[in-house]
Amino acid sequence: MTLSILTVDDSRTMRDMLRIALTSAGMNVQQAEDGVHGLEVLSGFRPNVIVTDINMPRMDGFGFIEAVRAQSAYNNVPILVLTTESGQALKDRARSSGATGWIVKPFEPEKLVSAIRRVAA
Secondary structure (H helix, E strand, O other), X not given: OOOEEEEEOOOHHHHHHHHHHHHHOOOEEEEEOOHHHHHHHHOOOOOOEXXXXXXXXXXXXXXXXXXXXXXXXXXXXXXXXEEOOOOHHHHHHHHHHOOOEEEEOOOOHHHHHHHHHHHHO
């Protein structure tokens, strides 16, 4: 089964790195530039896993996670946070917002792919 992934990050470089890492692993990738765009992409896409940054314009990752979790269709979709932040308070906030896991940038492609496969199972 090919996994479908939505990545949400305001950095073009990070989106490119994610696209390369995930498509190289055989995954179908859709991308968004921030939380608002992420919600727009979700309206026509059913991902197996969502990977989101926290610090973004218009709608940050916390707001995005909460908006996704408010939609019953996406209650069971795992959400991984991929960010430069590593503070415990932020991790706790992400988890209480509905995040499944937390990965600190810079990421190792193999470990990210492994984490995605693990939560998608």
